Amino acid sequence: MSETMQAVVCHGPRDYRLEEIPRPVPGRGEALVRVEAVGICASDLKCYHGAAKFWGDENRPAWAQTQVVPGHEFTGEVVQLDEEAAARWGVAVGDRVVSEQIVPCWKCRYCLDGDYHMCQVHELYGFKRRTPGAMAEYMVFPVEALVYRVSKDIPAAHAAFTEPLSCALHAVERAQITFxxxxxxxxxxxxxxxxxAGAAAKSPARVIALDVAQNKLELAKLCGADLTLNIADTDVVAAIKDLTGGYGADVYLEGTGHPSAVPQGLNLLRKLGRFVEYSVFKDNVTVDWSIISDDKELDVRGAHLGPHCWPAAIRMIxxxxxxxxxxxTHQLPLADFQHGLDLVAEGSKSIKVSLIPGGTK
Structure with missing residues (x-):
């Protein structure tokens, strides 16, 4: 095994480079993993373009640093670990594994209460120097990581989808959907x-999907949507009120990251409805808060990461x-990382873009 490896390294906004860097060496209780696939998501793109809030490094979001290997949704094969790590995670050399994107401290009040996804002093794969991400040939899982096995009978890009799916399932859990x-x-x-998919699994009366792209709406039907509406040619607020006797929807799950989707949700919900926000927004969003309070008394909930949902996401995949x-839709060699970032930024030509460090074979 070579002592070096290829990896994408962040040097600042719009300055990611493919470099030859030292292959990481696992310490006691850690695992060395050969990366099989790593997805690119909206938060990766936000870091790539920089952000208005500075911390530590100019133009980086408060939860990100430079000189870091990006990539937080991934799967790989265990190539080295000691008995301590094997016993903790229940994995062995040769197993395909995934790891939750957050690496908790396990000591703060949130971790001790079971809310490890809100850890006060956490690390994040691909955003912090202590926990380099998966846009590389190899990575290390630290002692504090949460690790799960995934079947080798599915493609690696599918296994790497565990991370975004777990996030979506957590948002669904936050909505407390009923029949x-x-x-x-x-x-x-x-x-x-x-x-x-997660909402449909709860067996509600109806799941309605909204988008501007017809091909994505067709995918939503395959994932369990009972009805799809294209917001480009439909007044969705009026349509949903017509479908619900003039009341509005019970639950609204926001997953676009577009500011206009927030007032849209507030307006199409019924009184006492539930709004769950998951997206990563590029810009601040302004809404009429009297809709939330005086008009409808809505429950507005945030959703962050995918705590406790990874086993369910793995089973679903x-x-x-x-x-x-x-x-x-796209699996690209690691060297084509820039094309992958551009595909995600463009939006209409892809759904999930993954990099395959070992090549696309």
Missing amino acids: DDVVVVAGCGPIGLGMV ESGRLPMDRIC
């Missing part, structure tokens, strides 16, 4: 499609229930 609910999902990208071949 009588009319659920609206805004956006049919990777997160939105996962929300559709392994079951074959989702049209994964159509969701995972």
Whole structure:
């Protein structure tokens, strides 16, 4: 095994470079993993372009640093670990694994309460120097990581989809969907499609998917949507009120990251409805807060990461229930990382873009 490897390294906004860097060496209780696939998502793109809030390094979001290997949604094969790591995670050399994107401290009040995804002093794969990400040939899982096995019978790009799917399922859990609910999902990208699948699994009265792209709406049907509406040619607020006797939807899951989707959701919800926000927004969003309070008394909830949802996401992917071949549209060599970032930024030509460090074979 070579002592060096190829990796994408962040040097600042719009300055990512493919470099030859030292291959990481696992310490006690850690694991060395050969990366098989790593997805590119909206937060990767936000870091690539920089952000208005500075911390540590100019033009980087507060939760990100430079001189880091990006990539937080991934799968790989264990190539080295000691007995301590094997016992903790229940994995062995040769297993295909995934790891939650957050690496908690396990000591703060949130971790001790079981809310590890809100860890006060956490690390994040691909955003912090202590935990380099997966846009590389190899990576290390630290002692504090959460690790799960995934079947080798599915393509690596499908296994790497565990991360976005777990996030979508957590948003669904936050919505507390019941059998009588009319659920609206805004956006049919990777997160939105996962929300559709997760919401459908709760067996509500109806799942309605919204998007501007007809091909994404067709995918939403395959993921479990009962009805799809194209917001480019439909007044979705009026349409959903017509479908619900003038009341509005019970639940709105926002997965677009577009500012206009927020007031859209507030307006199409019924009184006492539930709004769950997951997206990563580029810009600040302004809304009429009196809709939330005086007009409708809405429950507005955030959703962050995918805590406690990874086993369910793995089961859903392994079951074959989702049209994964159509969701995972692009698998590119690591050297084509810039093309991958551009595809995600353009939006209309892809759903989930993944890099394959070992090549596309």
